[in-house]
Amino acid sequence: EAQVTQNPRYLITVTGKKLTVTCSQNMNHEYMSWYRQDPGLGLRQIYYSMNVEVTDKGDVPEGYKVSRKEKRNFPLILESPSPNQTSLYFCASSLSTRDYEQYFGPGTRLTVT
Amino acid sequence: LAKTTQPISMDSYEGQEVNITCSHNNIATNDYITWYQQFPSQGPRFIIQGYKTKVTNEVASLFIPADRKSSTLSLPRVSLSDTAVYYCLPWNAGNMLTFGGGTRLMVKP
Numbered sequence: 001e002a003q004v005t006q007n008p009r010y011l012i013t014v015t016g017k018k019l020t021v022t023c024s025q026n027m028n029h030e031y032m033s034w035y036r037q038d039p040g041l042g043l044r045q046i047y048y049s050m051n052v053e054v055t056d057k058g059d060v061p062e063g064y065k066v067s068r069k070e071k072r073n074f075p076l077i078l079e080s081p082s083p084n085q086t087s088l089y090f091c092a093s094s095l096s097t098r099d100y101e102q103y104f105g106p107g108t109r110l111t112v113t
Numbered sequence: 114l115a116k117t118t119q120p121i122s123m124d125s126y127e128g129q130e131v132n133i134t135c136s137h138n139n140i141a142t143n144d145y146i147t148w149y150q151q152f153p154s155q156g157p158r159f160i161i162q163g164y165k166t167k168v169t170n171e172v173a174s175l176f177i178p179a180d181r182k183s184s185t186l187s188l189p190r191v192s193l194s195d196t197a198v199y200y201c202l203p204w205n206a207g208n209m210l211t212f213g214g215g216t217r218l219m220v221k222p
Contacts, residue, residue, distance in 0.1 A: 004156075033210070042200065043157070043212035058209040090156045100147050100204045104156025 002027045004105035006091050012111045013081060021076045021108050023091030031094045032074040033058070033102070034066065036087040043090065049074055050097055081112040117201050117213035124219045131188045133216045135201035138182050144203040146177060146184045151198045151215070161186070162204065188218075196220045 004025045013019055025032065033048040035058075045058030049068040063085055065077040074093075078085060088109050092102040118136040125131045137146070145164050149157035161168060163175040163184070174187040188195055198215040 035212075040214065042214040045210050048209065056209070059211050092156070100145050100162040101159040102147075102149075102157075104158070107154070107156055 002103070004091055004093055004103050006089075006105040006108050008108060009106060010109050012113065014113055015082055016080050019078050019081060019110075021078075021089060021091075021110070023074045023076065023105060024072050025074075025093040025103070026072065027093065027095070027103065028071065029093035029103075030071070030096045031099070031102075032068065033092045034064070034074070034076050035090045035092065036060065036085075037090060037107075038087050046076070046089075081110075083112050086110060086112050116211070117203065119199075119201060119213050119216045121214065122217040122219065124221065125191055126221050127192055128190050131191050131195075131218060131220075133186045133188075133199050133218070134183055135186070135213070136183045137201070137203050140181050140203050141205060141208075144205045146175070146181075147202045147204045148173070148175065148184075148186045149200045149202060149212070151200065157200060157212075160199075191218075191220045193220050193222065 007022045030051050034046040035043040037043045044060045046064050047066040049055045052071050055066050088107050090107050091105040094102045147162040148160045150160050151157040161173050161175045165177045168175045176185040198217050200212045200215040202212050
C-alpha cells in the first residue's frame with residue numbers, strides 16, 4: 001500500500017531532551033516536507049527536500065533540523081525541544097516538484113513539558 | 114510566497130452546492146493552485162489542482178479567473194461526510210509552501 005508513515009504517533013517529552021520523528025514513504029517520491037499544525041495558524045512548513053541531500057528551510061525552521069540521506073526517509077530532529085514546539089506534525093511527499101499532489105502522513109502529536 | 118485568505122467557516126445543508134473562495138493576491142506566475150481537505154486527527158488529503166479557467170474531477174470543480182488572484186472550490190451536492198476543513202495552497206515546490214488558515218465547512222442534515 002502506498003503510504004507515508006510517521007513514528008511515533010504520540011510523544012510526550014521534557015524540555016531539552018533531543019528527539020527524532022521519523023518519516024518514510026514507499027512511493028519513490030522525490031519531494032518531501034514537514035509541517036506543523038497549531039490551532040488558528042493552519043499548517044506551516046518547517047523544512048522541505050526536493051531530492052536526496054537537498055533540503056531547504058520553510059516558514060518556521062527555527063529549532064528543527066532535517067536530513068535526507070535516502071530518498072524514502074526524511075527525519076525531523078529537535079535537538080533541544082521547548083514547550084513552544086508542542087504541536088501536531090505532519091510529513092508529506094509528492095512525486096516531484098512538478099507533481100502537485102502531496103500525500104500526508106497520519107501525524108505526530110508532540111507535547112513538550 | 115503567496116499569502117492566502119479564506120473564510121474561517123461556512124455552513125451548508127446536505128444536497129446543496131458549496132463554493133469556497135480563496136484569495137491569493139500575490140500568486141506567482143509559476144504557482145499552481147491546489148486544494149486540500151482535512152478531517153480531524155488526519156493529514157490533509159489532496160482534492161484538486163489547476164492553473165487557470167476551470168478544472169473538474171470526480172469530487173469537485175475549481176474555478177480560477179484570468180487574473181488568478183483568487184480561486185473557488187465548488188463541491189456539488191454536499192453530504193454530512195464533507196464536513197471538514199478545506200485549504201487552498203499555491204503550489205510551487207521550488208519555494209516554501211504555506212497553507213492558510215483553512216475554511217471549516219459544516220454540513221447539516
